[in-house]
Amino acid sequence: MTDYLVRSARPLGGEATDLLLRDGVIAATGADAAREAGSAVVVDADGLVALPGLVDLHTHLREPGREDAETVFTGTRAAAAGGFTAVHAMANTTPVADTAGVVEQVWNLGREAGWVDVHPVGAVSVGLAGEMLAELGAMATSAARVRVFSDDGKCVADPVLMRRALEYVKAFDGVVAQHAQEPRLTEGAQMHEGAVSAELGLTGWPAVAEESIIARDVLLAEHVGSRLHVCHLSTAGSVDIVRWAKSRGIDVTAEVTPHHLILTDELARSYDPRYKVNPPLRTAEDVEAVRAGLEDGTIDIVATDHAPHPVEDKDCEWPAGAFGMTGLETALPVVIETMVETGRLTWADVARVMSTAPARIGRVSDQGRPLTVGEPANLTLVDPSVRRVVDPAAQLTRSTNSPFAGTELPGRVMATFLRGRATVLDGAPVAREEVGA
Ligand SMILES: NC(=O)N[C@@H](CC(=O)O)C(=O)O
Numbered sequence: 414m415t416d417y418l419v420r421s422a423r424p425l426g427g428e429a430t431d432l433l434l435r436d437g438v439i440a441a442t443g444a445d446a447a448r449e450a451g452s453a454v455v456v457d458a459d460g461l462v463a464l465p466g467l468v469d470l471h472t473h474l475r476e477p478g479r480e481d482a483e484t485v486f487t488g489t490r491a492a493a494a495g496g497f498t499a500v501h502a503m504a505n506t507t508p509v510a511d512t513a514g515v516v517e518q519v520w521n522l523g524r525e526a527g528w529v530d531v532h533p534v535g536a537v538s539v540g541l542a543g544e545m546l547a548e549l550g551a552m553a554t555s556a557a558r559v560r561v562f563s564d565d566g567k568c569v570a571d572p573v574l575m576r577r578a579l580e581y582v583k584a585f586d587g588v589v590a591q592h593a594q595e596p597r598l599t600e601g602a603q604m605h606e607g608a609v610s611a612e613l614g615l616t617g618w619p620a621v622a623e624e625s626i627i628a629r630d631v632l633l634a635e636h637v638g639s640r641l642h643v644c645h646l647s648t649a650g651s652v653d654i655v656r657w658a659k660s661r662g663i664d665v666t667a668e669v670t671p672h673h674l675i676l677t678d679e680l681a682r683s684y685d686p687r688y689k690v691n692p693p694l695r696t697a698e699d700v701e702a703v704r705a706g707l708e709d710g711t712i713d714i715v716a717t718d719h720a721p722h723p724v725e726d727k728d729c730e731w732p733a734g735a736f737g738m739t740g741l742e743t744a745l746p747v748v749i750e751t752m753v754e755t756g757r758l759t760w761a762d763v764a765r766v767m768s769t770a771p772a773r774i775g776r777v778s779d780q781g782r783p784l785t786v787g788e789p790a791n792l793t794l795v796d797p798s799v800r801r802v803v804d805p806a807a808q809l810t811r812s813t814n815s816p817f818a819g820t821e822l823p824g825r826v827m828a829t830f831l832r833g834r835a836t837v838l839d840g841a842p843v844a845r846e847e848v849g850a
Contacts, residue, residue, distance in 0.1 A: 422458035426760030437832040466498025466791035471716035478507025489528035491809040493836040496793035504536040505566040511536035511547035513555035520557035563590035579639035598622035620648040631658035643667040649702030668716035671747035686734025721812030746822035790833035
C-alpha cells in the first residue's frame, strides 16, 4: 500500500504540521513524519484544513431497488468526494433493510465499493409498516453489526411499538433514530404549514407534527432508560424540546441537515420540486433556531439526509414530486458557509458535529478519531479558501436533485483517506485499482 506524507496540513484549523500515513494509521506527525517518510507520496496540503474523515449518520444509498437513483458504489463515491469516510445507509430500500440478509448485502456492497465504510441502518418495523418489530437482534448480531435502527421516511407512530424498540435496542447498545412526523397531522402535506403554504394553496406540514412526536419520544426514552436519536430536526420548537430533554438528563441526540441550516419555505414559491423535502423547509426563524441549537450543542450533529431521486420523480409539478434532496457533496460547504464563516463553529466543532459525534452515536469505534499518532488514518483535507458554483451534472451522485444547483458555496475537499488509502486526491476520486498499485 502507498504511504502518504501530507505536508503542512492544519489539523482542525490549527498549526500546520506534516502527517505520515502508513499501514492504515497515522504513523508520525511533525518533524518525525518527514524524517520517516522514505518513499512516501507527498501530498501538498499547504493552506488545507485536516479533519477526521466525516461520518454521515443519515444517507439514502437506494440499493437494493432504486439503482436508477443511486447505487452503493455511486453514493459512496459521492460521499468520499464530500470528505466522508463512513456513512450510515438508511433502511427504506426495496426490499426494506429489515433482515440480517439485506443489511449484510448492503454492508458487502459497501466493502466491495471501498470508498467509505458503509454501516447499514436496520428498519425498526417489518417493511417500515409500523406494525411489527423487525429482526433487530438478528441485524445487530449479523456481520453488518447494526446499531442504528430507523423507519426513516416513515415515523414509528405507534407509541407501543416505539417503546418496544427503545427497550429492545438496549441489549446491544443500539439507538432508535426517529423520523418525527405525526402521520395524521401531515396527511397530504406538501410543504411547511404557514403563511407561504396558505398563499400557495399547498397542504401544510405543521411544526407540531414533528414536535409532538419528539416530545413523546424523549419521555418514552426517559421512561425505559434508552437511547433516542432525532433525525433531521427542523423547527424552533423541536430545538426547545431537545434542550429541555437534555437538561433533564434524557439520553437523546439530534441531527440537523445542511439544507435546514440555510433554506426556507419561501423557496416553494418557485413551485420547483427540488425544494420539496421531508421534513419540509421551514421559516427563517426556524433556520436561526437550528443554527443556534447546533452552536450551543443542543443539536449534536449535522447529517446529510442525502435523498437522491431520478429526474422523472423531480421534473414534474410540485404535488407529484418526490420528497428529498441530494447532500453528500454539499454538506461541508453549507456548514462552512452557515456556521464557520459566521463564526458560530470552529473547525474543531465541525470535526465534532460531522465526525466524532456521529461516530459515537452510531457506535463506530474506528471513525471520528483524533488526528494523532497510532490512530486510523481516516481524514479529509479541505481547502476553505475556494468558492465554487454547484453543478449537479459535475457531481458524482447519480441523481441531480440538488437544491444548491447554481449556488456558490465555499470549501473544496481536496483529498480523503480511508485507513491510509486515498479515495480522493487533487479533488477527484481515485479508483481502488489506481491506488497502491
Ligand atoms: N428526506 C426526504 O425527503 N426523503 C427521504 C425519506 C424521507 O425522510 O421522507 C427519501 O428516502 O427520499
